[in-house]
Amino acid sequence: MAAALSLVCSAALGADDAIPADKSAAGAESKPATESVATSKPGEPAKEGEAAGAKATDAKAVDAKAADTKSPDAKDASEAKTADANAPESKDKPAADVAAKDDAAAAKPAATETAAKPETDTKTPAASEPAKNAAVEAPATDETSAASDDKKEAAAADKAEADKPAAEKSAAGAANPVKAPESTAALQDHSDAAAPAAAVANQVLPPADPVLAAVRQKLPAAVQRLNDDDAAALTAFYGDLNGKAIWVSTDGLTAKGRAVTAEIRKADDWGLESSAFQLPASTSGPRSAEDAADDEITIAIAVLKYARYARGGRINPASISQMLDLKPPLLAPKAVLTDIAAASAPDGYLRDLHPKHEQFQRLRKVLLELRGTGPSQAAEEDEPEDPALAVKLPPGRLLGPGRSDPQVSLLRQRLKVPADNPANENVFDESVAEAVRAFQRANGLQPDALVGNNTRAVLNGKPKPVSVSGDDRIQLVLINMERWRWMPEKLGEFYVWDNVPEALTRVVKDNRIIYTDKIIVGQPSWPTPSFSADMKTVVFYPSWGVPPGIKRKELLPLLRKSNGGGGLFGIFGGGYSSQAVLDAYDLRVYYNGRQVNANQVDWNSANIGAYSFQQPPGPKNPLGNVKFMFPNSHDVYMHDTPERNLFGRSFRALSHGCMRVQDPRRFAEIILGEDKGWSEERVRGMFNGNSSTISLDKHIPVHVTYVTARVDDNGKLRTYGDFYGLDGRTARALTGQTIRTQQPVYDDSGVEAVSSNDSYSSSGNQGYQRRKKNQGPQTLSDVIGDIFSP
Numbered sequence: 001m002a003a004a005l006s007l008v009c010s011a012a013l014g015a016d017d018a019i020p021a022d023k024s025a026a027g028a029e030s031k032p033a034t035e036s037v038a039t040s041k042p043g044e045p046a047k048e049g050e051a052a053g054a055k056a057t058d059a060k061a062v063d064a065k066a067a068d069t070k071s072p073d074a075k076d077a078s079e080a081k082t083a084d085a086n087a088p089e090s091k092d093k094p095a096a097d098v099a100a101k102d103d104a105a106a107a108k109p110a111a112t113e114t115a116a117k118p119e120t121d122t123k124t125p126a127a128s129e130p131a132k133n134a135a136v137e138a139p140a141t142d143e144t145s146a147a148s149d150d151k152k153e154a155a156a157a158d159k160a161e162a163d164k165p166a167a168e169k170s171a172a173g174a175a176n177p178v179k180a181p182e183s184t185a186a187l188q189d190h191s192d193a194a195a196p197a198a199a200v201a202n203q204v205l206p207p208a209d210p211v212l213a214a215v216r217q218k219l220p221a222a223v224q225r226l227n228d229d230d231a232a233a234l235t236a237f238y239g240d241l242n243g244k245a246i247w248v249s250t251d252g253l254t255a256k257g258r259a260v261t262a263e264i265r266k267a268d269d270w271g272l273e274s275s276a277f278q279l280p281a282s283t284s285g286p287r288s289a290e291d292a293a294d295d296e297i298t299i300a301i302a303v304l305k306y307a308r309y310a311r312g313g314r315i316n317p318a319s320i321s322q323m324l325d326l327k328p329p330l331l332a333p334k335a336v337l338t339d340i341a342a343a344s345a346p347d348g349y350l351r352d353l354h355p356k357h358e359q360f361q362r363l364r365k366v367l368l369e370l371r372g373t374g375p376s377q378a379a380e381e382d383e384p385e386d387p388a389l390a391v392k393l394p395p396g397r398l399l400g401p402g403r404s405d406p407q408v409s410l411l412r413q414r415l416k417v418p419a420d421n422p423a424n425e426n427v428f429d430e431s432v433a434e435a436v437r438a439f440q441r442a443n444g445l446q447p448d449a450l451v452g453n454n455t456r457a458v459l460n461g462k463p464k465p466v467s468v469s470g471d472d473r474i475q476l477v478l479i480n481m482e483r484w485r486w487m488p489e490k491l492g493e494f495y496v497w498d499n500v501p502e503a504l505t506r507v508v509k510d511n512r513i514i515y516t517d518k519i520i521v522g523q524p525s526w527p528t529p530s531f532s533a534d535m536k537t538v539v540f541y542p543s544w545g546v547p548p549g550i551k552r553k554e555l556l557p558l559l560r561k562s563n564g565g566g567g568l569f570g571i572f573g574g575g576y577s578s579q580a581v582l583d584a585y586d587l588r589v590y591y592n593g594r595q596v597n598a599n600q601v602d603w604n605s606a607n608i609g610a611y612s613f614q615q616p617p618g619p620k621n622p623l624g625n626v627k628f629m630f631p632n633s634h635d636v637y638m639h640d641t642p643e644r645n646l647f648g649r650s651f652r653a654l655s656h657g658c659m660r661v662q663d664p665r666r667f668a669e670i671i672l673g674e675d676k677g678w679s680e681e682r683v684r685g686m687f688n689g690n691s692s693t694i695s696l697d698k699h700i701p702v703h704v705t706y707v708t709a710r711v712d713d714n715g716k717l718r719t720y721g722d723f724y725g726l727d728g729r730t731a732r733a734l735t736g737q738t739i740r741t742q743q744p745v746y747d748d749s750g751v752e753a754v755s756s757n758d759s760y761s762s763s764g765n766q767g768y769q770r771r772k773k774n775q776g777p778q779t780l781s782d783v784i785g786d787i788f789s790p
Contacts, residue, residue: 209244214293222297230304233333234297237341246341247299248292252284256346257299263347264306270354271367271481272309273735277302300337303350307336310353312485315733317530321726324706325531325634326486357491358511360484362711367477388414392460399451401433408432411451414459415439446517446663453648454518454662475739476719479730480709488532492701494674496535498638498659500528501708501720503652505638505661507670515670520641520652520660527724528657530706533630534699538668541691542627546587546613547635550656555613559603578603586620587613617691625687626664628671630702638702640664653723659704671700 215238223231247257261283267274279302280295287295308314312328331353343349354360391414396407408426412418415435419425433449440447443458451459491497497506500521507515522528526549546555562581578598582589589598590612601611615621624640634657641660646652661667665687672678675696686692708727710718722728731739 210289211245211249211292211296212238212241212243214289215245215296218290218293218297222301226301230301230333233304233337234300236334237300237337245292245296248280248287248296250289250292251286252282253280253295256341257295258283259345259347260299260303260340260350263350264302267306267309268371269364269368270310270351271364271478272306272314276309277305303340304333304336306350307331307333307340307353310350310485312482314482314485315730317486320729320733321724323527323529323724324486324726325529325632328486329489355484355487355489357484357487359707359710360481362715363477363481363484363709365715366711366717367474367481370474370477388416389461393451393456395453395456399428401428401430401449403428407451411436411459443516446666457648457650472740473717475731475735475737476709476727477717478734479727479739480707482730482734483705483707487703487705488701491703495701495703496638498528498702498704499710499720500530500653500704500706500724501722502710505659505667507667509674515666517667518647518652518662519638520646520655522655522657523653524723524725526656528636528655528659528704529634530704531632531634531636532701532703533632535628535630535671535702536696536699537629538671538694538696539627539629539692540686540694541617541625541689542621542623542639543617543691544615544621544623546615547656548609551608551611551613556603556608559598559608582613585615586618587615589613624660624664626668628661628664628667630700636704638664638667651721651723671696675700 219235219238223234226234245254247254247260253261261279264277264279265274267277278298280298308330311330313330317324317326317328340346340349391410393407393410393414397405399405399407399411404426405428406426408428411428411432412425415432417431417435419427419429420431436449436451436455437447439445439459440449440455445455445458491508494507494509497508498504498519498521499506503519503521505517505519506513558581559578562576562578576584578601582598589596589601591610596611619642622639622641622643624642627637627639629637636657636659638659638661643660646654646660647662665684668686669678669680669683672683672694673680675698676694686694706724706726708720708722710720712718728738731737
């Protein structure tokens with residue numbers, strides 16, 4: 001019986017219509033519905049079940065458009081129901097019911113597994129509900145039994161397909177994708193079963209933040225007015241940004257946006273101008289995505305500008321003067337955007353961009369006091385002059401402990417040290433010595449308790465600029481705050497600070513000044529540049545090579561005049577030859593490395609650049625006994641000098657750019673003690689007349705600055721002469737305004753200094769001959785010495 005039914009089923013389907021179970025999942029091409037349901041022979045009337053199938057086919061054609069959206073999940077679920085509906089009443093009903101239920105159970109998980117991979121349905125569409133009822137009520141016949149067996153075999157094939165591994169079915173579906181079956185009245189849309197799988201199949205990423213999307217759209221036009229670095233940084237940052245915009249949403253400014261804009265509006269408190277930064281007019285309230293994008297871009301541009309200004313990028317120092325060889329420590333714009341976006345406190349990030357240098361912070365405090373009429377500066381302006389400052393010590397002999405001199409009485413008045421006994425008014429006792437040492441330490445002098453002309457000059461008062469208006473004082477503070485922005489971010493744990501307007505050098509260790517000394521700096525026509533470099537060597541008893549500038553501007557005119565036998569040197573009686581000019585200062589001339597006689601050169605036509613001029617170590621050498629080298633493009637360094645008298649002057653812009661140190665021996669002790677751990681005795685032993693070069697183990701930063709306003713340890717603003725004229729240029733570059741300050745009046749008429757300080761003289765000569773003011777030079781060496789001093 002089963003074999004007969006099988007033959008009937010096979011004959012009814014036909015060889016081309018039979019669908020093996022392993023091909024139904026592979027997505028074989030679907031046959032027309034009429035071929036699938038035709039089981040009667042040509043010429044015979046259609047059975048009721050077949051007629052119902054034909055009606056269903058018509059319904060399918062009508063609903064073709066709706067079928068395009070049917071998911072394969074719904075198809076498989078419907079197939080299970082269709083098989084159950086078309087099963088006729090017979091004695092095999094229990095088995096058919098079981099098969100139909102198994103098919104339905106198997107179809108549900110299979111549909112979930114293959115939701116994204118639709119399969120081809122080649123089975124017969126189900127008949128409509130009335131046709132189903134009719135088929136149930138019809139008496140069973142052989143043909144209906146065969147049809148029932150046919151249905152059961154198809155159901156078994158569906159079950160076998162459902163039992164296949166999901167991966168196999170998914171791969172087959174991907175190889176042969178087909179259109180989902182069309183909806184009909186019998187093939188219902190079981191949305192409850194299909195919805196979860198459809199949601200997974202149709203899942204897409206959430207839409208981008210509308211503000212961020214608008215920012216990306218607007219940026220190409222917005223960055224056109226920016227510099228290339230900022231434009232590239234903004235484009236890259238917002239191109240990579242995921243999620244939402246940083247500063248603005250459609251509800252208004254974010255918390256970070258409010259913090260950043262509030263801080264930028266305080267730019268004046270940091271020596272900048274808040275008006276230089278464009279910010280959104282409104283910080284709260286809803287706005288469109290387009291408006292929010294405009295505000296986001298505006299804030300981002302302001303952040304980059306603030307970061308650049310805070311780090312000294314407001315102006316290029318070299319645009320003010322080529323002497324300002326400084327490179328502000330600017331940050332990469334992309335790094336600024338990335339770091340501030342990640343910061344939990346972006347306002348703190350902005351504040352942290354300003355210099356940490358102590359002088360910058362002190363100047364800022366003074367700035368706030370000046371703008372708020374702070375008590376400390378107001379007190380300074382109204383403070384009555386101390387009567388002790390009016391006491392002046394005239395030039396005289398060296399004063400020291402144990403000596404008796406009428407000037408000691410004046411010294412007591414100046415330092416407010418009354419004598420215990422009136423009879424000892426003129427005696428330099430220990431109380432006077434201690435007061436002198438304290439004064440020397442406070443003013444950067446060697447605390448040796450000796451009062452020579454250097455100490456006298458400081459006791460008599462340093463020159464001060466004439467008082468300027470409050471606005472000009474603010475301008476002066478702003479100018480010098482800007483100069484600190486140009487400095488390296490970290491000065492070093494141990495470094496040398498040479499400040500040109502003060503003509504002072506300081507040694508700083510762990511943010512504390514451990515040594516201060518006077519220096520001679522470049523004259524206005526030969527200015528000392530501002531730069532930073534590392535000290536690498538200390539050279540004892542160096543030779544000196546005449547720099548190109550001095551050769552061309554100073555030496556060549558002398559050599560040309562000397563050829564005629566008169567000119568400048570006629571003041572000494574008679575003419576001097578070219579060689580005599582060089583011999584007077586112990587200079588030797590070389591051409592191609594070979595020493596030549598200067599008298600045999602026609603200096604009127606010679607290329608002086610092809611000649612080198614060297615001076616060996618000795619008492620006439622302008623470098624003295626030691627030089628401190630920190631290689632730089634300006635060929636500037638620090639050194640000793642035989643011209644000790646110049647340190648007694650209040651105006652010490654007298655060199656050709658290099659810096660002469662008042663006490664080079666002590667300076668060497670500090671440098672070599674720090675770098676090599678040498679004792680003072682060992683360093684002093686290097687001053688033995690033998691040339692030697694000591695390479696430092698650690699490079700020591702040397703910072704040469706042009707700071708005309710400094711705040712002392714008591715919070716008082718100290719100002720210095722702008723003898724290079726850079727304050728006015730800087731003010732115009734920063735604010736477009738000028739600054740009105742009057743230069744100090746330097747009174748050196750009474751200075752008769754004979755050495756750098758009262759206890760040490762370079763070259764070991766303690767008694768340079770004193771000369772009164774306006775007394776002419778006595779030797780050719782004196783004339784050339786003034787010209788050639790580096």
